[in-house]
Amino acid sequence: MNISELIIPGDTPGIEWRLPVLHFAGTSATAPKVYIQAALHANELPGTALIHYLCEHLREAEAEGAILGDITIVPQANPIGAAQSHFGEMQGRFDLASRTNFNRDFPLVTLAERDSLLADLDGQTAVNRLKRTLLHMALGAELVLDLHCDDESIQYAYIDEAFWPEASDLASALAMEAVFLSDGESSAFEEAVGHAFKRQGKETLAQVPGRLAVTVELRGRRDVYPDMAKADAHGLWRFLAARGVVRDEAARLADFTGPAVPLDNIEMVRAVEPGTVLFHKDIGDTVEAGDLLATLITRPGFADGSVDIRASGAGLVATRSSDRFVRRGGDLMKIACGKPTRLDRKPGTLED
Structure with a gap:
């Protein structure tokens, strides 16, 4: 596992933000590349717990040469939000400075315009620099998972119709009780990734086989328990195996039988x-x-x-x-x- 660090300069003197980025190098040039992040809404922590246990699987797989596709992981994607508390309670969802949802206002670019996200970063606020950097990393992968949670919630996901029903394997692997089929018309992180994936050429694609951009809602904000996190990590491992990102011949997925409904x-x-x-x-x-x-x-x-x-x-x-x-x-x-x-x-x- 290679560990690097992104440094985001703050908007006031003496402040900077640091994000650890974990990278597992794949051994196959044809295997899908994966990007996973958690806690973009900084107070939503089930995804961070999932990643902690998933990395145990990945380190073992790395030692056995079983990682086929490159995997990039950002376990805590929003240190800015994690530092913002109001009367002792972490806010996490909305930037206190701009009052904007941390998971909105991501730039909408085509896949060919990916590198433009890093142009002129010095003139960007810390939050905008963070958003552009995260999106740039994600667009280097084919499979992009943004791990969130709801308030009190079943396990479900927002998946653009362009990736459905191919993405039913993820719904099965994580034992989702429902899928919300989104229209891809917002500036949330997952939909900004989908916007680029659907615009790889002159035409907008209705279906994008082999690619995925998804917001996974890992139950509720209080559902941060060892057994849950380990089960979810194992489920995500099985998804990676099914997509050929890791090698595990024993991994099997049943058909997804839950409801998949438009917004x-x-x-x-x-x-x-x-x-x-x-x-x-x-x-x-x-x-x-x-x-x-x-x-x-x-x-x-x-x-x-x-x-x-x-x-x-x-x-x-x-x-x-x-x-x-x-x-x-x-x-x-x-x-x-x-x-x-x-x-x-x-x-x-x-x-x-």
Whole structure:
């Protein structure tokens, strides 16, 4: 394993950020190259734990000559976000300086324009320099995995339709309970990679065989446990074996049997009033139209002081908020449904 370090100069005197980058050299020129990063949202740590145990597998494989494709890993991709705390709590998702989501505003370039990402970096802010550097590294690979997690959540992923159903092997390997088929119309890291992969020539490709850009949602933010991380690391190892990145003849993958639904089929359940949240359904539950999802206590102690939130259609409860007080319009749940839930969704991400 080769270890290098990226240095990102800070935006104020005396500050710089350092990112360890781990590299495992492959022995086959034809094997796929892989890029994996975790904790771009710095407070989402299941991916960092997964990488810790995955590297144990990879070091053993390296000693046995079983790594076929180059593998580049950034275990903690956002030291800037990791250093930003507010009243003792790491923020991680939004840059306190710009108020921008760390996983938005990645440059959209074609694959041929990859090297332009590193041009004139001296004039870029630390966050923009970080984003450009990460994206440049990722575009040197064919398989790109961005490891995230949700709040309270099942295991699922955002996968551009251009990589589906070929990417069902990853869904199977990581025992995902659902896949959200994205439209590739945002500036998130994974979709910026997909944007380039689909634009390798003059035409925009509808399908990109042999390539993958994916956001993996490794359950919820509190799901950071040794057994989970080891199981996920083993699952990712089996995916790498199935794609010919590592050699493991014993690795086998079953067919993925979970739902794969477009983003138009995701019901975003939001609070109609502010109040205390009492959930009646948990992640992983299936619901029918009209089922009681949550009760909001809006005026405690009053006879008319609560509001019921019900499902508009049938589906699988994929995520749930961990907060038990919600503002008006705040997110409560995502439900993966079998048909579109709204006709006015704008292309792009489901949340900021």
